Amino acid sequence: MTHVLRARRLLxxxxxxxxxxxxxxxxxxxxxxxxxxxxxxxxxxxxxxxxIDTHVHGGAGVDVMDDAPDVLDKLAMHKAREGxxxxxxxxxxxxxxxxxxxxxxxxxxxxxxxxxxxxxxSYLEGPYFTPQNKGAHPPELFRELEIAxxxxxxxxxxxxxxxVALAPEKEGAxxxxxxxxxxxxxxxLGHSAATWQQTRAAFDAGADGLVHCYNGMTGLHxxxxxxxxxxxxxxxx
Numbered sequence: 496m497t498h499v500l501r502a503r504r505l506l507x508x509x510x511x512x513x514x515x516x517x518x519x520x521x522x523x524x525x526x527x528x529x530x531x532x533x534x535x536x537x538x539x540x541x542x543x544x545x546x547i548d549t550h551v552h553g554g555a556g557v558d559v560m561d562d563a564p565d566v567l568d569k570l571a572m573h574k575a576r577e578g579x580x581x582x583x584x585x586x587x588x589x590x591x592x593x594x595x596x597x598x599x600x601x602x603x604x605x606x607x608x609x610x611x612x613x614x615x616x617s618y619l620e621g622p623y624f625t626p627q628n629k630g631a632h633p634p635e636l637f638r639e640l641e642i643a644x645x646x647x648x649x650x651x652x653x654x655x656x657x658x659v660a661l662a663p664e665k666e667g668a669x670x671x672x673x674x675x676x677x678x679x680x681x682x683x684l685g686h687s688a689a690t691w692q693q694t695r696a697a698f699d700a701g702a703d704g705l706v707h708c709y710n711g712m713t714g715l716h717x718x719x720x721x722x723x724x725x726x727x728x729x730x731x732x
Contacts, residue, residue: 496521501530502542517542545580549658550618550706552585559584560597567604571611581613583657588621588632591644595651602653616657619648620706623661623671624686628711632686640667642674649678656680660706662687663697676701686711687722694725704732 497520505515507527518526530537552559555573557566567584574582584601586594601617626634638644640661649656659675660683661668672682684697685706690713705712705726713721726732 497525500538500542501534501536502539503537504541506541506543546578548574548579548582550585551582552587560587560589560593562596567600567614568609568611571609571614574612579612581615583615583618585618585620588624588636590636591638594619594622594648598648598652598656602655605655606653616655617652618658619656620660621686623665625662625665625688627688628686628713630686630711640665640671642671645671645675649680658683660685662689663702664689664693669696669700672697672700672702684722688713689722691720691722691725694722695729698725698729698731
């Protein structure tokens with residue numbers, strides 16, 4: 496079966512194209528071509544590939560941490576309606592057993608599939624932060640970084656843990672970053688009072704970037720560029 500989607504603007508790997516159409520055959524894009532002269536109908540103003548949302552705590556009245564069987568399905572449908580094709584359910588700082596339960600639910604949904612946007616794995620945001628820029632994370636539940644505990648989180652997630660966010664000034668952070676990278680887990684930095692030097696050391700150890708840049712971290716100052724300055728000036732971030 497073949498059908499055509501016409502758009503005023505269509506996004507490709509080469510940039511935006513005006514007045515182009517997708518020709519789709521059996522669910523596969525067969526051609527991207529100009530809309531024939533004289534055809535005035537348009538199916539969309541903007542047509543682009545589905546988005547990948549890598550940091551999702553909740554939406555549509557539900558939260559990733561909710562212990563209910565249909566939460567991730569509801570969120571997946573909500574994300575699909577927003578144009579998201581795949582996403583990472585993201586945890587928050589909580590008691591360790593609560594985090595384990597959330598990672599197990601995400602792993603099961605990731606492996607079995609379901610309606611809506613595809614779950615690619617989990618994103619662990621907390622509990623490895625420091626109090627100064629805690630945001631909404633409860634500091635009394637912050638934990639120290641231990642390799643054995645990280646390995647337990649990876650195992651509980653059935654190796655679907657994709658990203659861990661942490662504060663790079665914590666004791667053992669650089670060792671933890673190197674270990675997580677060896678396990679093919681990306682590391683983001685945030686909810687932290689780290690200096691420029693501490694942040695650069697984390698990038699040297701393999702950290703991938705900053706969590707919600709500017710928010711929950713040391714900002715720019717003319718004498719101390721902080722985490723923001725380190726992230727914005729490092730091509731590895």
